[in-house]
Amino acid sequence: MALEEAALIELRSVSLTYPNGVRALDAVDLKIEKGEFIFLVGHSGTGKSSLLRLLYREQVPSAGDVRVDGIAVHRMRAGAIPRLRRNVGVVFQDFKLLSGKTVWENVAFALQVTGARTKDVMRQVPRCLDLVGLAQKSRMFPHELSGGEQQRTAIARALVNNPKILLCDEPTGNLDPSTTTEIMELLQRINTKGTTVVVATHNQAVVDRMRKRVIRLENGRIVGDEERGFYFLGLGQGQVLSG
Amino acid sequence: MDWGKVKFFLGEVFANLTRNAAMQITAIGTVAVAIAMLGAFLFVQRTAAAVSDQALQQIEVSAFLRDGLDAKADSALAARVTALPGVAHVTYVPKAQGLKQLRDKLQGEVDTSLLTTNPLPDTLRIQAKHVADVPGVATAVKTLPGVVDVHYGAETVQKLMRLLDVAQRIGLAVIVLLVLASFQIVSNTIRLTVYSRRREISIMQLVGATNNYIRLPFIAEGVVAGVLGAAIAVALLLVAQHELLPVVAQLVKFVPFPTQLPDLIPLAFQLLGVGALVGAIASWVSVGRYLRV
Numbered sequence: 001m002a003l004e005e006a007a008l009i010e011l012r013s014v015s016l017t018y019p020n021g022v023r024a025l026d027a028v029d030l031k032i033e034k035g036e037f038i039f040l041v042g043h044s045g046t047g048k049s050s051l052l053r054l055l056y057r058e059q060v061p062s063a064g065d066v067r068v069d070g071i072a073v074h075r076m077r078a079g080a081i082p083r084l085r086r087n088v089g090v091v092f093q094d095f096k097l098l099s100g101k102t103v104w105e106n107v108a109f110a111l112q113v114t115g116a117r118t119k120d121v122m123r124q125v126p127r128c129l130d131l132v133g134l135a136q137k138s139r140m141f142p143h144e145l146s147g148g149e150q151q152r153t154a155i156a157r158a159l160v161n162n163p164k165i166l167l168c169d170e171p172t173g174n175l176d177p178s179t180t181t182e183i184m185e186l187l188q189r190i191n192t193k194g195t196t197v198v199v200a201t202h203n204q205a206v207v208d209r210m211r212k213r214v215i216r217l218e219n220g221r222i223v224g225d226e227e228r229g230f231y232f233l234g235l236g237q238g239q240v241l242s243g
Numbered sequence: 244m245d246w247g248k249v250k251f252f253l254g255e256v257f258a259n260l261t262r263n264a265a266m267q268i269t270a271i272g273t274v275a276v277a278i279a280m281l282g283a284f285l286f287v288q289r290t291a292a293a294v295s296d297q298a299l300q301q302i303e304v305s306a307f308l309r310d311g312l313d314a315k316a317d318s319a320l321a322a323r324v325t326a327l328p329g330v331a332h333v334t335y336v337p338k339a340q341g342l343k344q345l346r347d348k349l350q351g352e353v354d355t356s357l358l359t360t361n362p363l364p365d366t367l368r369i370q371a372k373h374v375a376d377v378p379g380v381a382t383a384v385k386t387l388p389g390v391v392d393v394h395y396g397a398e399t400v401q402k403l404m405r406l407l408d409v410a411q412r413i414g415l416a417v418i419v420l421l422v423l424a425s426f427q428i429v430s431n432t433i434r435l436t437v438y439s440r441r442r443e444i445s446i447m448q449l450v451g452a453t454n455n456y457i458r459l460p461f462i463a464e465g466v467v468a469g470v471l472g473a474a475i476a477v478a479l480l481l482v483a484q485h486e487l488l489p490v491v492a493q494l495v496k497f498v499p500f501p502t503q504l505p506d507l508i509p510l511a512f513q514l515l516g517v518g519a520l521v522g523a524i525a526s527w528v529s530v531g532r533y534l535r536v
Contacts, residue, residue: 085451096446113452118247161451
C-alpha cells in the first residue's frame with residue numbers, strides 16, 4: 001500500500017453513542033482499500049450496522065473522523081449527502097423494494113430520482129439487470145419474485161449509479177443456503193469488476209467458505225482483523241469447529 | 244426536453260394525488276370554501292368601494308340664501324360661487340322648485356298638502372370637483388354675504404366611511420382565519436401523502452436524491468389541490484354573480500348599486516394564484532419535516 005494514497009474508507013477513533021445512551025461504537029480505527037472485499041462479523045447489536053450507517057451518512061459519529069473516498073463524511077453538509085450516496089450503494093436484509101413498481105422501475109427509480117437523463121436510464125438499467133441475472137424478469141413485481149431475486153433487484157438498484165462502494169447489511173439474512181450462495185457469488189463478481197464490497201453478516205458458512213478479510217466487532221470495538229479470515233477468531237490458525 | 248423525465252415526474256404527482264383521494268377531496272373542498280369566501284369578500288369590498296365612491300361623488304353643498312333676495316342678486320351670488328376654487332357646478336333652486344321637489348320625493352309617504360306655506364329658502368346646490376374639496380367650499384361659501392347657512396352630509400359621509408372600515412376589518416379577519424384553516428388542512432393532507440410514501444422517500448434519500456427533488460412532486464400535489472379548490476371557488480362565484488346578485492339587488496333597493504361592477508376575470512386569476520400559493524407553502528412545510536435527516 002502506497003503511503004501517499006489515502007484509503008477508500010478510513011475511520012479514525014470513531015465513537016458513536018445513541019441518544020438513549022447506548023454506545024454502539026467505541027474508538028474504532030479502520031482502513032479499507034479500494035477493491036477490497038470485507039466481512040464485518042459479530043453478534044447482533046455489536047455495531048456492524050452502525051458502522052455501515054456511518055459510511056453512507058445515515059449516522060454522524062459522536063467523535064472521530066469518517067472518510068469515504070477522500071470526503072470527510074463526519075462533517076459533511078446535509079446538502080452534500082446525495083452526492084455521497086450516489087457513490088455508495090446499500091443493500092439490506094429486507095431488500096427495501098417498492099412493491100408497486102416492477103423490477104425495471106425499482107432499479108430505474110434510483111437513477112430517475114437523481115435526475116438522470118432518460119438516455120442514461122435506458123442504458124444503465126438493462127446493464128445492471130444483466131449483471132444480476134434478472135433481464136428476463138424486469139416486468140415482474142417484487143411479490144412475484146423469490147427472495148433471492150428480490151435481493152438481486154436490490155443489488156441492481158444499489159449498483160445502477162455506478163458506486164465505488166457497495167455496503168450490504170445482512171444481505172442473506174432472509175435467504176436459504178443455496179440462494180445465499182448465489183447472492184454471495186454475485187457480490188464476488190461485482191467485487192471482481194472493481195467495486196469495493198463490505199458485507200455485515202453473521203452467516204458463518206458464507207464467511208468461512210469465502211475466506212476474505214474479516215473484521216470482527218464486539219461491543220462496539222474491533223477485536224479482530226484478519227486477511228483470509230474465518231468467522232470465529234483463531235480458526236485461521238488451524239482449529240476446527242464441530243457442527 | 245427529456246420526455247422520459249417529464250413522464251416520470253407526472254406519474255409521481257398523480258400517484259400522490261390518488262393515494263389519499265378522500266383526504267385530498269376534503270382539502271380541495273376546504274380551499275374552495277375559503278377562497279370562495281375570500282373572493283366574495285373582495286367582490287363585496289370592491290362593490291362597496293364603488294358604491295361609496297359614487298355616494299361621495301353625489302355629495303353636494305347646499306347653501307341656503309337669505310329670504311327676500313331678488314333673482315338678480317341670487318344669480319350674482321351663484322356666479323361668485325361658481326368662481327370659487329374647487330367648485331365644479333352650481334345649480335340654483337328657487338324655493339318654489341325646492342318645495343315641488345320635496346313634494347315629489349315624499350309622495351305617498353307624508354301628506355304634503357298639510358304644508359300651507361313654503362318653509363324652504365332659495366338654495367344653491369354646489370357640486371365640488373372632488374370630495375376632499377367639499378369642506379373648503381362649504382366654509383368659503385358660508386362667508387359670502389346673502390348666504391344664511393351651508394349644509395353638507397359631513398356626518399353621513401363619515402359614518403358611512405367608518406361603517407365600511409369596520410365591515411372590512413371583520414371580513415378580513417374571517418378570511419385570514421379561513422385561509423389559515425385551509426392551509427392547515429392542505430398541509431395535513433400532504434403530510435398524509437408524505438407519510439404513506441415514507442418508504443419511497445427513504446429509498447430516494449438512500450440512493451442520493453436531493454431534498455429538492457424529493458420535495459417537488461409534493462409541492463406539485465399541493466399546487467394542484469390549491470388550484471383545483473380555487474377553480475371551484477371561482478366557478479361558484481361566477482354562478483353567484485349571475486344568479487344571486489340580481490336577487491340581492493332587488494332586496495336592497497336602497498343601496499345604489501354601481502352601474503359598473505368589478506370585473507371578475509382579474510379577480511379569478513388572483514384567487515387561483517392564492518390557491519396555488521397556499522398549496523405550495525403548505526406542502527413545503529409538511530414535507531420539510533420529513534426530510535430532516
